Amino acid sequence: QVQLVESGGGLVKPGGSLRLSCAASGFSFSDYYMSWVRQAPGKGLEWVSYISSSGSTIKYADSVKGRFTISRDNAKNSLYLQMNNLRAEDTAVYYCARPQYSSGWTYEYWGQGTLVTVSS
Amino acid sequence: DIPLTQSPSSLSASVGDRVTITCRTSQSISNYLNWYQQKPGKVPKLLIYSVSSLQTGVPPRFSGSGSGTDFTLTITSLQPEDFATYYCQQSYSNPLFGQGTRVEIK
Numbered sequence: 348q349v350q351l352v353e354s355g356g357g358l359v360k361p362g363g364s365l366r367l368s369c370a371a372s373g374f375s376f377s378d379y380y381m382s383w384v385r386q387a388p389g390k391g392l393e394w395v396s397y398i399s400s401s402g403s404t405i406k407y408a409d410s411v412k413g414r415f416t417i418s419r420d421n422a423k424n425s426l427y428l429q430m431n432n433l434r435a436e437d438t439a440v441y442y443c444a445r446p447q448y449s450s451g452w453t454y455e456y457w458g459q460g461t462l463v464t465v466s467s
Numbered sequence: 468d469i470p471l472t473q474s475p476s477s478l479s480a481s482v483g484d485r486v487t488i489t490c491r492t493s494q495s496i497s498n499y500l501n502w503y504q505q506k507p508g509k510v511p512k513l514l515i516y517s518v519s520s521l522q523t524g525v526p527p528r529f530s531g532s533g534s535g536t537d538f539t540l541t542i543t544s545l546q547p548e549d550f551a552t553y554y555c556q557q558s559y560s561n562p563l564f565g566q567g568t569r570v571e572i573k
Contacts, residue, residue, distance in 0.1 A: 391567040452562030457510040
């Protein structure tokens with residue numbers, strides 16, 4: 348069965364950095380676009396970034412552009428999110444999400460999420 | 468980006484009620500509209516994709532309709548397990564979400 352397991356969250360000071368990981372299993376990871384979606388405490392869902400199956404196409408939400416970098420290692424079945432220059436408003440649960448089909452953004456599978464808290 | 472306007476932001480309803488949630492976009496997104504359900508402390512769950520296709524395992528009391536810029540999620544007979552927050556999402560361009568509709572017990 349499809350499994351997505353995020354890790355790497357924690358408490359970081361404003362201006363700090365953090366790297367999130369998502370370990371995928373149960374499907375052919377290298378065939379799928381992958382995304383990060385976040386949810387601030389008590390708030391709605393916010394798409395953060397996606398990466399194509401080969402890594403050649405990458406998009407970011409305006410709120411994180413220039414600060415976050417998405418990447419993947421298909422040999423390790425892993426997705427990453429490097430987050431730099433973190434701000435208080437980046438505090439959220441970060442979900443790794445896989446679409447229904449190999450490309451697209453209809454998210455059928457979600458990880459359990461990893462909490463990132465940005466606070467001094 | 469094509470933002471989504473979801474309404475209402477919250478509603479109170481009773482078990483057995485018919486509930487309707489609306490999602491609007493500023494330009495056509497064809498049929499690239501999905502609906503998710505999220506219960507407190509849980510991961511979002513895909514309910515409906517491509518406007519009206521029910522995800523496997525989702526009860527038929529859930530339905531979606533619409534086209535172009537106006538879309539609707541309907542729950543025909545609200546059940547206790549349906550009290551949750553519902554989000555629309557467009558998968559036409561950058562995958563933005565609506566603001567969410569919290570369905571509470573009256």
